[in-house]
Amino acid sequence: MQRPAPLRLLLLAVMAVLAGLFFAFDLEQYLTLDFIKAQQGDLAGQYNRHPVPMLLGYFALYVAVTALSLPGAVVMTLAGGAVFGFWPALLVVSFASTIGASLAFLAARFMLRDWVQARFGPRLQRINDGIAREGYFYLFTLRLVPAVPFFLINLGMGLTSLRVGTFYWVSQVGMLPGTAVFVNAGKELGKVESLSGILSPSLIVSFALLGIFPLATRKAVQWIRNRKAAEAHDDKEKRMAEHDYDLIVLGAGAAGLTVTAGAAQLGVKVLLVEREPLLGGDCLHNGCVPSKTLISSARVFHQMRNAPRWGLPQPEFATSESPVVDFSAVSARIRSVIADIQPHDSPERFRRLGAEVAFGDAAFMDANTIRIARQGEAHGAYRTVSAPRIVIATGSSPQVPPIPGLADVRFLTNKDIFALPALPESLIVLGGGPIAMEMAQAFRRLGSEVTVIQRSAQILSKEDKDMADIVQQAMQREGVRFMLNTAVRQVRYATCGTCTDAPPAHAGFAPQTAAAQSPESQVVGAQAVDPETSDSQSPSSPSPGVQSSGSQPSGSQTVGLQCGNGERPMIAVDIEQPNGMPHTLYADSLFVAMGRTPNVQGLQLEHAGVDYSAKGIAVDARMRTSRKHIFACGDVTGQYQFTHAAGYEGGIVLANAVFRLPRKADYTWLPWATFTDPELASIGMNEKTARARNIPYTVRTEPFSGNDRARAEGETEGMLKMLLDKRGKVLGVQIAGPHAGELINEWVAVLGGGISLATLAGGIHPYPTLGEINKRAAGNLLGEKLFSNRVRGLLRLLFRYRGSAGMAS
Secondary structure (H helix, E strand, C coil), X not given: CCCCHHHHHHHHHHHHHHHHHHHHCCHHHHHCHHHHHHHHHHHHHHHXXXXXXXXXXXHHHHHHHHHCCCCCHHHHHHHHHHHHCHHHHHHHHHHHHHHHHHHHHHHHHHHHXXXXXXXXXXXXXXXXXXXXXXXXXXXXXXXHCCCCCHXXXXXXXXXXXXXXXXXXXHHHHHCHHHHHHHHHHHHCHHHCCCHHHCCCHHHHHHHHHHHHHHHHHHHHHHHHHHHHHXXXXXXXXXXXXXXXXXXXXXXXXXXXXXXXXXXXXXXXXXXXXXXXXXXXXXXXXXXXXXXXXXXXHHHHHHHHHCHHHHCCCCCHHHHCCCCCCCHHHHHHHHHHHHHHHHHHHCHHHHHHHCCEEEEEEEEECCCCEEEEEECCCCCCCEEEEECCEEEECCCEEECCCCCCCHHHCCCECCCCHHHCCCXXXXXXXXXXXXXXXXXXXXXXXHCCEEEEECCCCCCCCCCCHHHHHHHHHHHHHCCCEEEECCEEEEEEEEECCCCEECCCCCCCCCCCCCCCCCHHHCCCECCCCCCCCCHHHCCCCCCCCEECCCCCCCCCEECEEXXXXXXXXXXXEEEECCCCCEEEEEECEEEECCCEEECCCCCCHHHCCCCEECCEEXXXXXXXXXXXXXXXXXXXXXXXXXXHHHHHHHHHHHHHXXXXXXXXXXXXXXXXXXXXXXXXXXXXXXXXXXXXXCCCCEEEEEEHHHCHHHHHHCCCCCEEEEEECCCCCEXXXXXXXXXXXXXXXHHHHHHHXXXXXXXXXXXXXXXXXXXXXXXXXXHHHHHHHHCCHHHHHHHHHHHCCCCCCCCCC
């Protein structure tokens, strides 16, 4: 980094003045052998009377002489031995000389290194590379040879990239033998006639050999390693020539496409294998893109139905009791958006980039060989390919919870909910995560009666409760019913009205297989209605959209959405709440969103020796599996199941697998967002995370009600919450409010880029914008310090300000 020129000149001037004064006043005469020998007795007497001040003064003077590269350090070393004795002098001189040398090193670096590197950088490249690899060996060798002027070493090393800490400890150790020789010679100062008499030729040669020996040994070991590496490289080249590709990527979602595109453009022979008929992965076809398209349609329809809020006339359909949304048209719009994006993720594009694309089911035969079952060909038609490096990016699928009866009914997941032929009149949602909340609100806005069943006491359980509650309360006002702390006991078909068991799944329905029942199958929800206290649970007074059935077993209570005429089978969900009373919910459709399962089945990872579990493939920070040449990224690792995380991890794999650089993933400032209305976005730690890590924190909040643009848009619900550590450093930010997913992006730049809150608060934001809430949150935090009593008192002292003009007389 370029240093400020005035500061460099100031330091240079100070050093020049001090050195000039040293020579102008002929202070060098006090650092000669004759002077020290003449004053030895007086100095020893002073040391006996005042040992500590003498040692401190000697230490400070020695540091100054070496830091300014003045002559006399050798004489001072002799004087130390003569006055203080061997061990005290050795201790003081060892540290004083190293500290002084380090100051000279830093001064040279501060004043000259940028200029030298800018002017002679290309010529110094080999020196810089050598210092980066073996700088400590070079420095150690030079320090062991007292014949080399140490001030030149200090200044020269300051111009290189050698780390300060390395310079210090190597100097400390390397100068110790020479220091001991001179301190010991100082004990016999009367016998020393000249400085050259201390260092005999044999002693200098001994020091030189002592310094050269470790470097020579290092070079010999390096030569042996290079020979072995060369032989290994030849074997590797031979093996690579036997492989079909440089890199094989399994899976064409966000992670796999990132790796493939980057590797292909870098000249890597890469094969991309995808089991589905289209590239793009779950995000494009069953996740991010279709869900956000559906949310957009639902938001527009919701605004149309609530037009009077914006001073507009109420549409006629807003008062209609019958469904008015043609969901097939909504589905058609979703398909059109996917089709618009598909060319970017098409095989043709990746082939143009230089990759080969194959479709089929892939499985490992060994650690370097993949068998691909070719799609559209006869059973048993396989293709076998190999590569020295393989990337697993096969994504994840909806998790099917082990709930009794679930496998016998047709339920929806994100794989099929966007292609429904018609809008369901009623929908039960199992789960309280992001996709569950997004779909629950979207279908409610389009006209479905929606009930959410959540096994825990909070939706969006990874978020702080106060932020999740903002979302839940908004959805409740729109008519979404929540049943928290609720266990699902059974799912079945039932005929509405009589509640008799219905036949098995419809012809053409493909029931999905549920895992074996386990304790984890309980789904819990607490917004239950107590039949003893609520009229809405009484058979004689059902709530709108709720039907009670008298044909239930004794002691049970049925709570169902309006079932219709009983001609078609409804889905019945038997639940149990904390009060132990069983209930039954009815709905046309059941949406299951209770987590994701990594797609590892069929890969035969055991053939490659890759460690994995039900949670995903285990990887290190470089996205390497238990077999270091096999990488895994994206949802299949079970870590951060976001599309943007998958793309980021794909970049980590690209750095390690293609560039062979040891880049590690860092999720400290990984953002995420739930696209409900209001949205909920986060980055860094929230309160739950900070408490789990025992990190002290304070909280600052900023409500959207104070944002003028939010008022203009009629979206004042929600707030920004900032967590700070005890030093006032930001630990994390959560935003619940309009366009929170967009607003969090500024915090990605601020926190990820190390930008101060003062810079954020001082930045100019357009008015009126929602983004001003970020500036205001930072500004209010800084304002607590700026508008303090201490600052007011200081200004009153400096400028004689007289206090507030608005105080009552």
